[in-house]
Amino acid sequence: MTTQTPVTDEIFPKHTGKTYALVELMRGEGPMVGKGPDDTVFSFPVVLLWEALLLLGVTLTIFVFSLLKQAPLEEIANPLITTDPAKAPWYFVGLQELLEHMHPTLAGVIIPTLLVLFLMALPYLDHSRANVGVWFSSARGRWIVGLTALYTAIVMPAYIALDNAFSLRELLRGVVQQWVAQGLLPGGILAVLVALPVLVVWRRKADTRELMLTLFTVMFASAVVFTASGFLLRGPGFKLYLPGQMPWWYNPWDGL
Amino acid sequence: MALSSLTTRISQSGPWRSFFRHGWPDNPLDRSLTMTSNIFFHLHPVKVSRRSLRWSYSFGLGVISAILFGVLIWTGVLLMFYYVPSVERAYPTMKEIQFSVPLGQFTRNMHRWSAHAMVLMVILHMARVFYTGAYKPPREFNWIVGVVLLLLTLGASFTGYLLPWDQLAYWAITVGTNIAGYAPVAGPPAREILLGGSEVGQNALIRFYTLHIAVLPLLITLLVSLHLWRVRKDGGLAANET
Numbered sequence: 001m002t003t004q005t006p007v008t009d010e011i012f013p014k015h016t017g018k019t020y021a022l023v024e025l026m027r028g029e030g031p032m033v034g035k036g037p038d039d040t041v042f043s044f045p046v047v048l049l050w051e052a053l054l055l056l057g058v059t060l061t062i063f064v065f066s067l068l069k070q071a072p073l074e075e076i077a078n079p080l081i082t083t084d085p086a087k088a089p090w091y092f093v094g095l096q097e098l099l100e101h102m103h104p105t106l107a108g109v110i111i112p113t114l115l116v117l118f119l120m121a122l123p124y125l126d127h128s129r130a131n132v133g134v135w136f137s138s139a140r141g142r143w144i145v146g147l148t149a150l151y152t153a154i155v156m157p158a159y160i161a162l163d164n165a166f167s168l169r170e171l172l173r174g175v176v177q178q179w180v181a182q183g184l185l186p187g188g189i190l191a192v193l194v195a196l197p198v199l200v201v202w203r204r205k206a207d208t209r210e211l212m213l214t215l216f217t218v219m220f221a222s223a224v225v226f227t228a229s230g231f232l233l234r235g236p237g238f239k240l241y242l243p244g245q246m247p248w249w250y251n252p253w254d255g256l
Numbered sequence: 257m258a259l260s261s262l263t264t265r266i267s268q269s270g271p272w273r274s275f276f277r278h279g280w281p282d283n284p285l286d287r288s289l290t291m292t293s294n295i296f297f298h299l300h301p302v303k304v305s306r307r308s309l310r311w312s313y314s315f316g317l318g319v320i321s322a323i324l325f326g327v328l329i330w331t332g333v334l335l336m337f338y339y340v341p342s343v344e345r346a347y348p349t350m351k352e353i354q355f356s357v358p359l360g361q362f363t364r365n366m367h368r369w370s371a372h373a374m375v376l377m378v379i380l381h382m383a384r385v386f387y388t389g390a391y392k393p394p395r396e397f398n399w400i401v402g403v404v405l406l407l408l409t410l411g412a413s414f415t416g417y418l419l420p421w422d423q424l425a426y427w428a429i430t431v432g433t434n435i436a437g438y439a440p441v442a443g444p445p446a447r448e449i450l451l452g453g454s455e456v457g458q459n460a461l462i463r464f465y466t467l468h469i470a471v472l473p474l475l476i477t478l479l480v481s482l483h484l485w486r487v488r489k490d491g492g493l494a495a496n497e498t
Contacts, residue, residue: 040303044287047300054316058323066365073354076347077426086427089417091375091410095435104438119403123396132389133494216386255424256372
C-alpha cells in the first residue's frame, strides 16, 4: 500500500452509497478492537475439509497401529506378587524417577504442585501482548529456547547419573538429618539447575516473556528427561541400565 | 437435466428445508448460514484468517486431541457392552473381549493407543500454545481451562489404566496412588478417598470405573465446549494478532 488509510476508514468507508450508517463509535475492550479487515476466507468449506482430512488421517493412523500392535494384558492382578519393576503409567513415571533422588513429599507433592501452579499463574506473570502468535516470539526467543533445551538435556541426565552413582541419600545417612539429605539438598540442587539459565537470560536484559520461555523450557525439557529415564532406562529393581544393557526379559515398551 | 431438476426439487421440498435452513453453499450468504445454522459447524466462525489456518502454526494439535477424544468415546462405549467392573469378572471379561468378541481385541487396541496418543497430543498442544504466546491477554482464562483439561486428560487415562485388572494395571495404580499418599496431612486421606480403602481393591475398581466412564468424560466434554467457545470469544487463534 502506498497511501496509509486509517483503520477506521477502512472498516467504515465514508462514501459507499449505503442506505444505512454507523451511528456511534464506542470505546471498548474486545479482541477485534483496533484491527483492520483481516485476510480471511469463508470457513465453509476450507476449515471443514481440513478437519475431515485430519479426522481421516488420525483414525487411519490409530487403525493401522492397532492392527500391528496389541494392547498389553498381563496375568490377573495379584496383590501378593509385586511385579519387577513396578512402574506408574508413562506420564507419571517422571515423578517416579524423581522419587529415586529425593524425599517423597518433595518429589511426589511439592514439585508437581509447583509445576501446576506455575502453569496456572503463567498468563498473570507475563501479560505483555508483544509478538503474540509468533513461534518463540522472536529470533532471540528461538535461540533462548534452543540453548535452554540443550542445557537441560545435558544437566538433568548428568544429575540423574551422578546421584545414581554417588547417592546423596546414602552418602549423608547419619551425617545430617533426613530432611536435609533428602529434602533441602536435592531440592536446592534442582532449584539452582533451574534458576541458572533464568539468571543468565535475566542478566542479558531479558523481558518477562523471555524469562518465561527459559523457565518453561527448563521445566518441560526436564519433564521429558525424567520421563525418558524412568520409562526407558529403569529396569528390574528400578535400577538404572544403560541403553542396550537392559536384561533381555524386560522390555519397557511392553508396559505401555 | 433430469438429475439437477431432481436435486432442485429435493432441496426445495418442505422436509429438506425444515432440516437445512440455507441454500446450496456456493455464495457468501449461504456459506455463512451453513456454519451458523448447524450445531456442529457453529463452533467455528463464519470466516477465518488465513494465518490461523497455516499448518506450521498450530500443527492441528487441538483438533487432533478432540478427534482422539471422539475415538475414545466411540471405542469406550463398545468396550462397555462387555466389560464388568468387578474384581472377579473384570479380568475374565478382558479375556472375553480379546478372544471371543468380534473385533474385541482390535477395539481395545484402538482405545488404548488413542488414549496414549491423546495424552501426548494434549501435552504437545500445551507446548504449542505456550511457545506461540497464545496464553497472553485476552486468553488467560482459556489457558487455565486448558491446564485443567490437561489434568482431566491425565485423570481419564490414569483411571482407565486400572480397569483391565492385570498385574500391569494393579501395580501401576498402586505406585501412582502411593505418590499421592506422600503429601503431608492431606495425602493419606486423599488416597483413601480415591481408592475407597487403604489398598487397591473392589472399591477402587468401581470408583475408577465411574470416574472413567461418566464423571471425567462429562467434565472433559463440558470444558472442551467452554474451551472452544472461549477461543472464538477471545478473537480466534492468536495467529490473528500478528
